[in-house]
Amino acid sequence: MVNLNDVARKAHVSKMTVSRVINHPDQVSPEVMTLVQQAIKAVGYVPNQVARALVNKRHYVIRFLLLEDVATVEPNYAKLLIRLAQNLQQKGYTLEISLDITAETKSIDGIIVSGWRQEDLSKLQALDVPVTLYGAAPTNCPLSSVDVDNQVGIEKATEYMWRQGYRDIYYIGLSLDLPFAKQREAGYRAVMAQKGGRVSVYQTENHAHLADTLVTNLMHNFQLPTAIVCATDRIALGVLRAVQRVYHIPRECGVIGFDGVFIDQLTQPQLTTVRQPFALIAEKIVAQIISQIESETTLETNNVSVSPDIVVRETTSL
């Protein structure tokens, strides 16, 4: 099997030089680079990942650490994981999946964490590899993070309903004491305050049938045309069911959701929603963790919010 020695011999350079071309390309002259690369091609050498790692002290492996309960795992993860794997692959890294916050970190270069809570942050900070959080960071978060811009997403949704001509606008939010839930509600309140519209905020757990029941009990108060801005597509699904029993969607009542992963494709009529831009989110997460890994110094904490866009379908025009 072809190895480093064969390349060195072919190029008439030392093994040390070949190793430098592979692992520290910034340290070699363009002439040497070309010479060695040609030799590599000529002998058909494929760098050994494990050997490379030992030289660099880098493993070219990033861990996706999922701290959420497996049973409640959302379909969102499938898309995100695959996008992350794609992005990392382009940069020469592999993505491994782990559910164990205590797993050893000797074989990895960095960690992307999802499903974390406030209580996990100190443990994550104490790990000896760079960490990037996926999800809405609390204020003064000690770690870098990337998330969809929850507040801007619901601001856009609420603004959109207003522009469509709806004036009696409800917000059905999540009864969760987490940053992302509070940010979404803040988006609705900000727009309604700016427009001087009546604020109607209700909360539910993230289940279609609970949202259905909640809205069923609100409908007698509707001043048509009414709009319902929903914190998630799951909630929107339940809201659509409740409303359709009594009113015409969208002429009497408009509904908009948030996520655009999967559920929005299953509703009838087709749901207008705020789509989480997973492809872009994955790019930002990867850019973040790699810059943390490749930086010689400790970087400042960076909390990135990615603005989502509205996907207009059938549930929102007067």
Next chain:
Amino acid sequence: MVNLNDVARKAHVSKMTVSRVINHPDQVSPEVMTLVQQAIKAVGYVPNQVARALVNKRHYVIRFLLLEDVATVEPNYAKLLIRLAQNLQQKGYTLEISLDITAETKSIDGIIVSGWRQEDLSKLQALDVPVTLYGAAPTNCPLSSVDVDNQVGIEKATEYMWRQGYRDIYYIGLSLDLPFAKQREAGYRAVMAQKGGRVSVYQTENHAHLADTLVTNLMHNFQLPTAIVCATDRIALGVLRAVQRVYHIPRECGVIGFDGVFIDQLTQPQLTTVRQPFALIAEKIVAQIISQIESETTLETNNVSVSPDIVVRETTSL
């Protein structure tokens, strides 16, 4: 940082002996094993994964290779991936995700492949690491595989509807020329042949709205009470919508789906379905790939089918 030397010194044995305890435990006596393990604990040594790999020539990494188009990725994958990661973790392996069939295999011990088609099999066979397929294998498949038992699943579903008292039983299948689709249809036909019932098979693409349209055009032929066995939950979702416009579910028409991943939780009424046992499927996949890796000789091809069970909810009782 604590290393092998510290353990050797603590246990009063050679480094070679410590290495053997860690990497070839079958080659050491119980007394030496205990002595060294106590020393490991006492000094707080954590084996270095990379060093272990070089000794064993094993990397303790399994790749999940996804060949399907990212855009059509189902939420099913989130559950399966996480279950796989959990199972592998228990056996000391990490799971990496890749989308590239040409990626080098030097740093991994085996591959689990999903989203493959008949055309990919020769390329997969040619790889120089063990491969296990996830998904329904064609007859005379050259590689080992694990899948839910598609035929048994739909047999159970059809049998169940018959036992509930439905006699006019339809099967809405998938218009796909793939083994799993044909196996599911075969399950319905087998039961109807055995019962002497009328065979009513229709096919659609895997979209709720298409299934909705299809069934809307069939309903005038129903001889109540009618049952509809669906190849997937997505199809069942569309079928439920169509039927509910005209008939009572389940008294006039019963509906049963297949998957039990996610969609079944979103329907109204709540959908009876054949649940894919992902936890068990993941266990079987991991057992399979590890036995292929750890076997000294080439194993016979093994095609495992895991029987699913019915989750009874609200759409199926007379």
